[in-house]
Every structure is written in C-alpha cells, then in structure tokens.
Amino acid sequence: MATFVKFTLDGKIYLSEDGAPLVEAARACGVFIPTLCNYTGIPPKGACRICTVLINGLPATACTTKVVEGLNVQTSTPELESFRQAIVEILFAEGNHLCPSCEKSGSCELQALAYRYRVTVPHFPYLFPRRDVEAWHPKLLKDHNRCIQCKRCIRGIRNPAGKALFAFGKRGDRVVINIDPVTSQNISDALAQQAMDICPVGAILRKGKGFDVPIGRRTYDRTPIGAELRS
Numbered sequence: 001m002a003t004f005v006k007f008t009l010d011g012k013i014y015l016s017e018d019g020a021p022l023v024e025a026a027r028a029c030g031v032f033i034p035t036l037c038n039y040t041g042i043p044p045k046g047a048c049r050i051c052t053v054l055i056n057g058l059p060a061t062a063c064t065t066k067v068v069e070g071l072n073v074q075t076s077t078p079e080l081e082s083f084r085q086a087i088v089e090i091l092f093a094e095g096n097h098l099c100p101s102c103e104k105s106g107s108c109e110l111q112a113l114a115y116r117y118r119v120t121v122p123h124f125p126y127l128f129p130r131r132d133v134e135a136w137h138p139k140l141l142k143d144h145n146r147c148i149q150c151k152r153c154i155r156g157i158r159n160p161a162g163k164a165l166f167a168f169g170k171r172g173d174r175v176v177i178n179i180d181p182v183t184s185q186n187i188s189d190a191l192a193q194q195a196m197d198i199c200p201v202g203a204i205l206r207k208g209k210g211f212d213v214p215i216g217r218r219t220y221d222r223t224p225i226g227a228e229l230r231s
C-alpha cells in the first residue's frame with residue numbers, strides 16, 4: 001500500500017506518495033516545474049537543468065529528486081526564472097532552430113518554453129553550427145540542427161527486441177545522436193511516431209507525414225506550456 005508524506009511547495013503543504021518524482025508530484029498538486037530532458041515513464045537524467053528548484057534553500061533538479069517527508073521546495077523565484085530563461089536562450093543560440101519551417105512548431109517544448117520565458121532579444125551570440133540532416137532511414141528524418149541532446153530518444157525508444165534505436169556518436173561539442181541502422185530496421189509506423197513524439201523538439205521527424213494537425217491547433221498553440229498549472 002502506498003505511503004503518503006507531507007511536503008511543502010512554495011510555502012504550502014501538500015500530500016504526495018513517498019518517493020514520487022518531484023516534478024510529477026508538483027504537477028499533481030497543480031504546480032508547474034518546467035522540464036526538457038525528463039519524460040514520464042523513463043528514468044530521469046538531470047541533463048538540461050531547466051527543472052532546477054530550491055530544496056531547503058539549495059539548488060537541485062526536480063526531475064531527479066524524490067518526494068520525502070518534510071521536503072521543502074521553492075519552485076519559482078526571480079533567480080530561478082531568469083536561470084530557466086538563460087537555459088532556453090543558450091539552447092537556441094547553440095543550435096539552428098528554424099521554428100517557422102519545423103513540423104514540430106506548436107508542439108515543440110523548447111519553443112513553448114521560449115514563449116513562456118519571453119525569449120526575444122538574444123543575450124548570447126548565436127553559434128550557427130554546421131550540422132546535417134539525415135534522410136537515409138525509410139521512416140525517420142533526423143535533423144541534427146535542432147537536437148538539444150536531451151537523450152530522451154536514447155533512453156526511451158526500443159525496438160520489440162528491447163534494443164535502443166538511437167545512440168550517441170562523436171564526442172564533446174560535436175556529439176550527435178545517431179539512428180542505429182540495425183536496430184531501427186523495419187520499425188513499425190507506431191514506433192516511428194513514438195520516436196517523433198518523445199523528442200521535445202523537431203530533431204526526429206516521421207517521413208511522409210506533415211501538417212496532420214494544422215498550425216494554430218497544435219498542443220501549445222491551444223494551451224501555452226504550464227498554463228493549466230500554477231507557477
């Protein structure tokens with residue numbers, strides 16, 4: 001039987017299941033903590049740091065924190081909000097995110113967070129890296145320009161034999177996510193769609209599919225990210 005514990009979010013006391021991931025416990029209590037590398041159902045990685053909150057006054061990532069009795073969390077302060085804005089700005093500056101020509105526009109978590117944090121005038125120099133688009137796979141298109149290296153695809157997408165479809169290639173700031181030609185052979189349309197859906201940006205797209213949902217009616221066109229929750 002589940003054990004429930006009391007914890008504090010921004011000065012208010014809530015109940016949660018003992019050991020629940022903090023980002024999900026907060027959402028269940030109606031409080032929004034932004035995430036990018038985190039994805040429900042796969043183990044957290046703590047890679048992007050956008051979910052940083054203050055726990056007993058010290059910064060920690062909410063996706064890797066589990067709720068315990070007496071946990072005292074501040075989810076939003078001017079410093080945390082400006083830190084989150086800077087992360088989004090840096091991710092835009094270090095890749096080539098051409099939103100108007102992206103099939104994920106309107107459903108992209110990075111774009112939605114950029115609207116939320118009012119990213120307009122760049123504060124960081126844009127790097128305009130030279131990156132490729134890979135189109136050899138029969139069902140998937142990989143656009144390295146937009147990859148934010150969150151590794152959700154590596155951690156979350158497996159073929160029916162349990163083998164990962166995606167893997168790291170290269171090193172350091174040249175690191176790329178590759179599609180494994182062996183494990184991704186003959187994948188179903190459903191798995192190709194899962195791969196597209198798990199990517200928070202438009203770096204993995206399904207071939208031959210476009211505009212199923214018109215612009216203006218996509219996820220974050222309808223409801224801005226986190227708008228249904230308190231922050």
Ligand code: SF4
Nearest residue numbers: 147148150151153199
């Ligand atoms: S391809 Fe998408 S899901 Fe995979 S690491 Fe890049 S941004 Fe993340």
Ligand code: FES
Nearest residue numbers: 046048049051063
């Ligand atoms: S969502 Fe927690 S570190 Fe990325």
